[in-house]
Amino acid sequence: MPLMARDISALIPHLKSPKKVLITTHAKPDGDAMGSSLALKLLLEQLEHTVTVVVPTDYPDFLYWMPNNEQVLIYPDKESECNSIIAGADMLFCLDFNHLSRIKSMQAAVHNAKGIKVMIDHHLNPSDFDDYRLSKSSASSTAELVYEFYETLKEDCSLNKDIAACIYTGIMTDTGSFRFDSTTARVHRIVADLVDQGINVGRIHNLIYDSFDENRLRLLGYLLDKKMTVLPEYKAAYISLNRKELLKFNVKTGDTEGIVNYPLGIRGIEVVAMITDRSNSGADQNEIRLSLRSIGDIAVNEISGKYFNGGGHKNAAGGQVNTSIEDAINKFVKAVSEL
Numbered sequence: 001m002p003l004m005a006r007d008i009s010a011l012i013p014h015l016k017s018p019k020k021v022l023i024t025t026h027a028k029p030d031g032d033a034m035g036s037s038l039a040l041k042l043l044l045e046q047l048e049h050t051v052t053v054v055v056p057t058d059y060p061d062f063l064y065w066m067p068n069n070e071q072v073l074i075y076p077d078k079e080s081e082c083n084s085i086i087a088g089a090d091m092l093f094c095l096d097f098n099h100l101s102r103i104k105s106m107q108a109a110v111h112n113a114k115g116i117k118v119m120i121d122h123h124l125n126p127s128d129f130d131d132y133r134l135s136k137s138s139a140s141s142t143a144e145l146v147y148e149f150y151e152t153l154k155e156d157c158s159l160n161k162d163i164a165a166c167i168y169t170g171i172m173t174d175t176g177s178f179r180f181d182s183t184t185a186r187v188h189r190i191v192a193d194l195v196d197q198g199i200n201v202g203r204i205h206n207l208i209y210d211s212f213d214e215n216r217l218r219l220l221g222y223l224l225d226k227k228m229t230v231l232p233e234y235k236a237a238y239i240s241l242n243r244k245e246l247l248k249f250n251v252k253t254g255d256t257e258g259i260v261n262y263p264l265g266i267r268g269i270e271v272v273a274m275i276t277d278r279s280n281s282g283a284d285q286n287e288i289r290l291s292l293r294s295i296g297d298i299a300v301n302e303i304s305g306k307y308f309n310g311g312g313h314k315n316a317a318g319g320q321v322n323t324s325i326e327d328a329i330n331k332f333v334k335a336v337s338e339l
Helices: 008-015 031-046 075-088 100-112 142-153 161-174 185-195 201-209 214-227 243-248 259-265 300-307 325-337
Strands: 020-025 050-055 091-095 116-121 132-135 228-231 236-241 271-277 288-294 316-321
Touching: 008 116, 008 132, 008 142, 020 031, 020 075, 020 100, 031 050, 031 091, 031 142, 031 161, 050 075, 075 100, 091 100, 116 142, 132 142, 142 161, 142 185, 161 185, 161 201, 214 228, 214 236, 214 243, 214 259, 228 259, 236 259, 236 325, 243 271, 259 271, 259 288, 271 325, 288 300, 288 325, 300 316, 300 325, 316 325
Parallel strands: 020 050, 020 091, 091 116, 116 132, 236 271
Antiparallel strands: 228 236, 271 288, 288 316
């Protein structure tokens, strides 16, 4: 592997003949992760490659409608088959992550794979595990970068309605329905091209944001009423969710998606956290996960890196600690008190 990955444009000659391709993304994939992965799968299949998407964990059922979703393999469910696919891949595309630790139990298999490794990602500070790279932290989403990659390939492939729906999903979800600062003029031009393919933007929005079950709405109401703490002196707020509450509301993957953003709707609040105890019963150590959001100049990726072993973007980041949920809350309060 080279000390520094080559620009992804140098990969094009390798795509001129059919290859066995593996696409993967980070654990607990979101709309951008799945949208960019499935869009790339459909593009590369137009070039006559054999393409398999393998994800490290399960993902929200509100993403199951996406084209080719039924062909996605979940690594823990079919580990032996997935390991064989990974080992036999001529190319491995790593989407929406830039550290192999983000793919959890798949890390060793991907690291040891002999195929060409390609990173397409928009997070800061990529690590050097790849051979070719398209990495721009200024991009709104990895889906935007998949569209950019398509632009280099479009002599040999084309957009269609299914590909457009996948890319649109990734951009829409990672821009907060086009309200974040990352929503540039270029993003709108890309979206216009996607809409021209015949996608139904209202339907996609409803499938993502208006298809939760009753438990999820009751969880949301409970958290906002009982578990949201506002710290006006620090222009901050946090929501906590413990293991007992996870069981009470039968919380499944995707049910807490977006809840972290609600306290930002309070006048004067500029930084928020969702702090969730995901510890397994009987485990040797706790697993406390944090999602952090901010507006303006508050860099939550720096807070996450300093206090929570994490990172991300300036206004959206995540992290994890192996202490108690109370300790994680205290660390967040300390962090915002120092802003």
